[in-house]
Amino acid sequence: MAAFARENGFAEEAFLRALTGPAAAHARPPVSDYHVGAAALGESGQVYLGVNLEFPEMPLNQSVHAEQFAIVNSLLHNEPALKALAVTAAPCGHCRQFMCELTGSEALRLLVGAEEDHSLHELLPHNFGPEELQGPDPQLVFQPIRNGLEWTAAAARVVADLGPADRALAEA
Numbered sequence: 001m002a003a004f005a006r007e008n009g010f011a012e013e014a015f016l017r018a019l020t021g022p023a024a025a026h027a028r029p030p031v032s033d034y035h036v037g038a039a040a041l042g043e044s045g046q047v048y049l050g051v052n053l054e055f056p057e058m059p060l061n062q063s064v065h066a067e068q069f070a071i072v073n074s075l076l077h078n079e080p081a082l083k084a085l086a087v088t089a090a091p092c093g094h095c096r097q098f099m100c101e102l103t104g105s106e107a108l109r110l111l112v113g114a115e116e117d118h119s120l121h122e123l124l125p126h127n128f129g130p131e132e133l134q135g136p137d138p139q140l141v142f143q144p145i146r147n148g149l150e151w152t153a154a155a156a157r158v159v160a161d162l163g164p165a166d167r168a169l170a171e172a
Contacts, residue, residue, distance in 0.1 A: 013111055016041055016086035019049060023066070024088050027051040031060055038066035038087045042079035049073065067095040071102070071141070081142050086111035096124040103142035 016039045024037030031054040038050040050070030054063040067087055074082060081104040090112050091099070099105055099120055110118045121127075130138030139145060 012041060012084065013086070013109075013117070016047065016084060017111055017114060019047065020086050020088045023049040023051055027053070027066065029054045029063075030056050031058070031063070034089075036066040036088050038070040038085060040070040040074050040082050040086075041084040042074050042077075043081045043083055044079060046074075046077065046079065048077065048079065061094075065092065065095050065098075067091050068098055071098070075142065079142070082108055084109040084111060088113065090116075091123065093124075096120065097127070100124055100127045100129050101141055103140040105140075 019039035020037040022037070023039060024035040027035040027037065029035055029052055034052070036052040040048045040050070042048065048070050050066045050068070050073055052063060052066045053069070054060065067085060070085065071082065082102065085099070085108060087110070091110065099108060099110075102108065105120050108120050110116075110120060110123060112118060130140060
């Protein structure tokens with residue numbers, strides 16, 4: 001992404017901001033009719049898009065927020081951390097708290113709208129973070145974790161009997 005942006009005369013921030021509008025066009029907000037788009041820049045240089053998704057006849061607290069969509073999209077692509085997140089509007093309190101629990105959140109740049117640039121701490125001062133619950137070395141999103149589970153011969157036989165899509169999911 002960084003190379004593409006430079007080759008085409010864009011600064012990273014301008015490139016990310018430019019992606020939020022087209023992303024927002026793919027939002028599905030039947031409840032609020034408020035289209036939100038997000039573009040997350042990973043440490044790898046890859047960009048991950050997100051949009052808000054609402055569900056008819058469901059309260060808005062059951063929706064998927066664009067920022068969370070972009071972050072989970074990056075996680076599914078094995079991104080180790082995010083450098084910046086551009087969004088069409090200021091993140092809500094729920095998204096600010098969600099981002100507070102990311103590895104490297106203290107360095108995450110939030111690009112809001114056409115010109116605003118903030119740190120997460122500026123938008124979420126005096127946060128209640130994972131350290132309050134887990135102590136000085138909390139488990140954060142993007143942080144590798146070893147859960148202690150082991151493959152058994154029986155589990156390997158079950159995976160071998162799965163179709164290709166299910167097998168890929170089981171082996172992930």
